[in-house]
Amino acid sequence: MNLTAHADLVPPQDAGRATLLARVFDPDCEGPCVVAVRGQAVVDLTNVEPTVSGLLERPDAVEIVRTHPGGRVWQLSDLLRATLAQDRSNAHFLAPVDLQVVKAAGVTFVRSMLERVIEERADGDLHRAEAIRNKLGDLVTGRISHVRPGTAEAERVKEVLVQEGLWSQYLEVGIGPDPEIFTKAPVLSAVGTGAEIGVLARSTWNNPEPELVLAVTSRGVPVAATLGNDVNLRDFEGRSALLLTEAKDNNASCAIGPFLRLFDSDFSLDDARNLEVSLQITGADGYRLEGVNPVGEISRDLLDLVNHAYGRHHQYPDGFVLFTGTMFAPTEDRDEPGQGFTHKQGDVVRISSPALGSLINVVNSAEDAPDWEFGIRALMDNLAARGLLGRRGADEAAEVRQ
DSSP states (O other): OOOGGGGGGSSOTTTTTOOEEEEEEETTTTEEEEEEEETTEEEEOTTTOSSHHHHHTSTTHHHHHHHOOOSOEEEHHHHHHHHHTTOTTSOEEOOSOSSSEEEEEESOSHHHHHHHHHHHHTTTOHHHHHHHHHHHHHHHHHHHTTOOTTSHHHHHHHHHHHHTTOOOHHHHHHHSSSOEEEEEEOTTOOBOTTSEEEEOTTOSSEEOOEEEEEEEOTTSOEEEEEEEEEOEEHHHHHHOGGGHHHHHOSTTOEEEEEEEEEOOSSSOHHHHHTOEEEEEEEOTTSOEEEEEEEGGGOSSOHHHHHHHHSBTTBOOTTOEEEEOOOSOOOOSOSSSTTOOOOOOTTOEEEEEETTTEEEEEEEEETTTSOOOOOOHHHHHHHHHHTTOTTHHHHHHHHHHHO
16 A cells, blocks of 8 residues: 655654664665654664664664764655555665564553453453443443552452452453563564554454554663564464463564654653653544554553563663553444444554654554565674675774774
8 A cells, every 4th residue: 555645744733853773674785774764854773783783782873873974865755655565676674673683571551451450350252342341441440550560559459359350360460560571573573664564364353553653772770762563363362371472473463663762952751751641543434433542541651661671680781661551442433333443454553642752553464464585684684795794793892902
């Protein structure tokens, strides 16, 4: 599907002030390039650092992205046109992360926590979900909406809910001491803006999950933010939490982008804490759905989530990106009354925030979406063939000798 009509929506509204890092696939070198997006110019920084992961480790990352002369320069409009037209014969944007592990935090908002409880009680059957939603909604939400996870008050609420037979594994991670942190997708498998996202063909109840995504260094420091779609199969996860991997990790089921916005004097972690992430779904059948995910309503602070993922208990030598959760679980009926929402092929999903731009994707089945073929071995082979591996170490050694 050609999405070029959305091109003006992709960059952040204040793109001229933003420190933006991205990746471009260049057919001329048959591999990815690390790039800075500066207004209408997209500057190749691959000779400075061959991976986004490596660049984010540098203390001068912001300066490099903002001022380094770099190498080849593309026009932003040309790249967006090829990206949104799914023209892979020309240079186009990829997901803006590479060697980082893709992690996700689940059940971090009260509304989505309640929906997970409903999924569980309905055994993944969307026809039963509405009745359960009406029965549990007011009671559970009223008791947990203002509870801070892991506190003595949260423990008291848990005791009451257990006595009433309402306790759930999702409430445990929602208000208990430990959040749900899981690996969303393999390294290099994420798709970017303009790409197809994949939903298993045999899934009958599924939805997008619009989320703020943090880029975190190997030292556990968040240094950038972007948008993500944690595509989810509600029928699979609802049948059993042990099906989480099958519900979450499929071909093209993880979208990240459009760009990484590095934290600097104009955009900080505090700004990220107060973002609103919007979702718009437009179907080929004329269907339209909209929603907003205010990050400020998250039940755990962003740094709390980072510290549960990283620490003495777990390190990430190439850094990681962390989906921070969503409050958006659409319940409006799309077709028959009482059947709720589920995707249809051809849905256009736009996840956006003024400070981060728009991540725009088209829904396909995971089986029919383009295969994931460019993995770690392919990346290393490509960078080696381009003479980019080991260059930084050699240059630094030369500077020391001088």
